[in-house]
Amino acid sequence: MVREIVLTFLCCFYCLILNAQERVNPFEIRPILVQDSLIDKSDSTLIAIQNPFELREPATPIINLFDTKSKLKKQLFPSFELGKTTFDTVKKILFWMLLFLSFLLALALNLNRNVATNIYRSFTNINFFSLQLRDAKEQQRFIYFILYGLYFLGVTIYIYLGFIHFKELKHPYYLIIIAACVCLVYMIRHLSLLLFGRIFAVDKEMYTLSFSVTTFGCLLGILLIPTDFLIAFINPELARKVIFIVAVFIVLLYIVRIGRDILICSNLWRNSIFHFLLYLCSFEIAPILIIWKILKIEGVLV
Numbered sequence: 001m002v003r004e005i006v007l008t009f010l011c012c013f014y015c016l017i018l019n020a021q022e023r024v025n026p027f028e029i030r031p032i033l034v035q036d037s038l039i040d041k042s043d044s045t046l047i048a049i050q051n052p053f054e055l056r057e058p059a060t061p062i063i064n065l066f067d068t069k070s071k072l073k074k075q076l077f078p079s080f081e082l083g084k085t086t087f088d089t090v091k092k093i094l095f096w097m098l099l100f101l102s103f104l105l106a107l108a109l110n111l112n113r114n115v116a117t118n119i120y121r122s123f124t125n126i127n128f129f130s131l132q133l134r135d136a137k138e139q140q141r142f143i144y145f146i147l148y149g150l151y152f153l154g155v156t157i158y159i160y161l162g163f164i165h166f167k168e169l170k171h172p173y174y175l176i177i178i179a180a181c182v183c184l185v186y187m188i189r190h191l192s193l194l195l196f197g198r199i200f201a202v203d204k205e206m207y208t209l210s211f212s213v214t215t216f217g218c219l220l221g222i223l224l225i226p227t228d229f230l231i232a233f234i235n236p237e238l239a240r241k242v243i244f245i246v247a248v249f250i251v252l253l254y255i256v257r258i259g260r261d262i263l264i265c266s267n268l269w270r271n272s273i274f275h276f277l278l279y280l281c282s283f284e285i286a287p288i289l290i291i292w293k294i295l296k297i298e299g300v301l302v
Helices: 002-019 087-111 115-124 126-134 138-167 173-199 203-232 236-264 266-271 273-298
Strands: none
Touching (some): 087 138, 173 273, 236 266
16 A cells, blocks of 8 residues: 555656646746736836836936046045135245245254255266265264255145145144155154164165265255245245146156166165165155055145
8 A cells, every 4th residue: 555655646747747847947937928908008017028127218218316427535534624724824834934944944054054965066077075974973973863854844845835735725733744754764764764664784875875865855845944934925826836846847857866876876776686675666656656655546636
């Protein structure tokens, strides 16, 4: 009896399997037969009944709310509302700041009347630069310290004036932020050179490059203080042209400085080309690209 029941169950199961092997795919969508009298032919939105899962064109046009060509910019630094500041107030602040910086510049140049000439000669003559590096005294180092600090403040005011004339950002808050960024960049620069020299046992070469950066900053500090005075109190149209000319001049001096540093570190790249390329990429090329990328994200550069 049990045997017969099992055989009957197996026969029914095989019949179901054979039924599934029919030629027509049971999962295929079959057309639905609809009488012509049930379709309103006057309705233009009706389409011949086909695949119900097929996407149909909407009756109303779709409005694209987002421009696919424009990239969404995410700012790295938080932005908040600042109070309104007039350009006259900014001019007063800049006048007293530049007057004080001019006094410090005159004081530093009077302590050693030959310091400006020595810095210029050390920038254009490698042998004189090596002599200045070897014979640097405490008094000269103090003068270099003052001029290097004036360079930080001079380049900060120069960038701030660029923000005023090209981006119309007049609030003194930006002056503080720019000064902090400039000091942070150069602090990282000198500390990185020190660590690089200690790690790869090239302390002498890295100290020479650090002194080269310092003298370059001192030279620009002497030039930027009177230039900032000129930009701050002349016609805005002429000020934009002066800012652009000074920027091109600084870039050219920076390229000359890189070429001079390559000649100064001739022993380094002759003995170890890897360390020289590592220095060049890490300390000369990468910072410029990072700053350019940050300004691009922040929307300063279009």
